[in-house]
Amino acid sequence: MRVLTGIKPTAMPHVGNLLGAIEPALRLQEEHEAFYFIADYHALTTLQDAAKMRQYRREVAATWLALGLDPARTALFDQSDVPEVAELTWLLACVLGTGALERAHAFKAAQADGREINVGTFLYPVLMAADILIYDSNLVPVGKDQKQHVEMARDMAIAFNHRFGEVFVLPEPLIRDDVATIPGLDGRKMSKSYGNTVELWLPEKQLRKKIMSIVTDSKGVEDVKDPETCNVFALYKLFGTPEQVAELAARYRAPGMGYGHAKQALFEAMETRLGPARARYEALLAEGTELDAALEAGARRARGVAAGVLARAREASGFRRAPRLPIP
Numbered sequence: 001m002r003v004l005t006g007i008k009p010t011a012m013p014h015v016g017n018l019l020g021a022i023e024p025a026l027r028l029q030e031e032h033e034a035f036y037f038i039a040d041y042h043a044l045t046t047l048q049d050a051a052k053m054r055q056y057r058r059e060v061a062a063t064w065l066a067l068g069l070d071p072a073r074t075a076l077f078d079q080s081d082v083p084e085v086a087e088l089t090w091l092l093a094c095v096l097g098t099g100a101l102e103r104a105h106a107f108k109a110a111q112a113d114g115r116e117i118n119v120g121t122f123l124y125p126v127l128m129a130a131d132i133l134i135y136d137s138n139l140v141p142v143g144k145d146q147k148q149h150v151e152m153a154r155d156m157a158i159a160f161n162h163r164f165g166e167v168f169v170l171p172e173p174l175i176r177d178d179v180a181t182i183p184g185l186d187g188r189k190m191s192k193s194y195g196n197t198v199e200l201w202l203p204e205k206q207l208r209k210k211i212m213s214i215v216t217d218s219k220g221v222e223d224v225k226d227p228e229t230c231n232v233f234a235l236y237k238l239f240g241t242p243e244q245v246a247e248l249a250a251r252y253r254a255p256g257m258g259y260g261h262a263k264q265a266l267f268e269a270m271e272t273r274l275g276p277a278r279a280r281y282e283a284l285l286a287e288g289t290e291l292d293a294a295l296e297a298g299a300r301r302a303r304g305v306a307a308g309v310l311a312r313a314r315e316a317s318g319f320r321r322a323p324r325l326p327i328p
């Protein structure tokens with residue numbers, strides 16, 4: 001089974017991305033061949049600032065490595081290091097009706113906002129299908145929001161195979177519905193769009209400040225509190241050990257504990273969990289050669305697979321397996 005997923009480099013990853021996407025994907029590398037990439041071509045639909053693009057691409061790659069992606073086992077690469085996906089996007093675009101793209105959630109949402117929509121945004125699902133199909137991917141772990149895109153990729157594979165023969169493997173989405181929705185600083189789903197995120201690699205002081213800004217009710221130290229409705233506790237449950245969580249819950253239910261104490265406990269639990277990885281993250285970015293070596297090895301492996309699948313698709317649809325001239 002080959003597992004594949006991509007993360008867009010549009011910001012520094014946050015705690016929701018860690019628990020909702022990155023950690024589950026890292027567990028999958030234990031049992032499957034995994035291809036994980038930085039979806040920079042997709043990010044370009046919204047991020048059109050070259051300096052930020054360069055920075056976030058590296059930050060996302062360093063995040064994977066700092067958290068335990070093993071580059072000897074899992075291919076980690078930049079989407080744009082496999083330009084074959086852009087070519088496959090064209091072959092797939094020609095077997096897809098525009099209606100399917102007009103029905104895509106992301107496009108409809110952009111339209112509802114009255115935003116000016118670039119053609120890249122419209123074609124987003126086709127590029128994503130090319131990402132998935134070009135590696136003969138079997139399983140695509142994604143959040144619920146991306147399920148429709150994986151289904152569209154499957155539909156494009158079926159349409160192409162129907163017209164040109166069995167070229168593509170049909171992928172299955174692996175929806176993480178067992179993973180809780182991680183709450184943000186205000187208790188709503190943690191999301192860049194709500195501005196309520198805790199970025200993963202904040203320096204210690206800034207991490208503390210963020211945690212101190214979590215919204216709570218106005219109960220005082222002597223009031224008893226309900227842990228189950230508290231945003232601080234909701235995050236603590238994700239970082240504390242079961243004993244620590246039970247202990248803090250008991251303190252909520254008795255007088256004598258203020259929210260400041262709970263926030264301090266959360267800060268310490270997060271620091272324990274993230275501190276060592278942060279040191280590794282900072283070293284990877286500062287030094288750079290290990291990061292580049294991992295990305296280069298990943299790109300080499302990914303490109304080898306992509307070239308073979310693209311050759312199959314080209315030949316099936318009446319083209320030469322490879323262009324006459326090699327890339328100069």
Ligand code: ADP
Nearest residue numbers: 016017020021142143180181182189190191192
């Ligand atoms: P954002 O909502 O901040 O833009 P993304 O859509 O870039 O986040 O997130 C990438 C992946 O991370 C999502 O597909 C989802 O699986 C996971 N994810 C993001 N936020 C959360 C969250 N609050 N709880 C659980 N998983 C999340």
Ligand code: TRP
Nearest residue numbers: 004005006007008039042128131
């Ligand atoms: N669209 C995905 C997201 O926004 C990122 C992505 C791009 C992706 N290509 C992919 C995910 C291929 C899985 C497979 O989260």
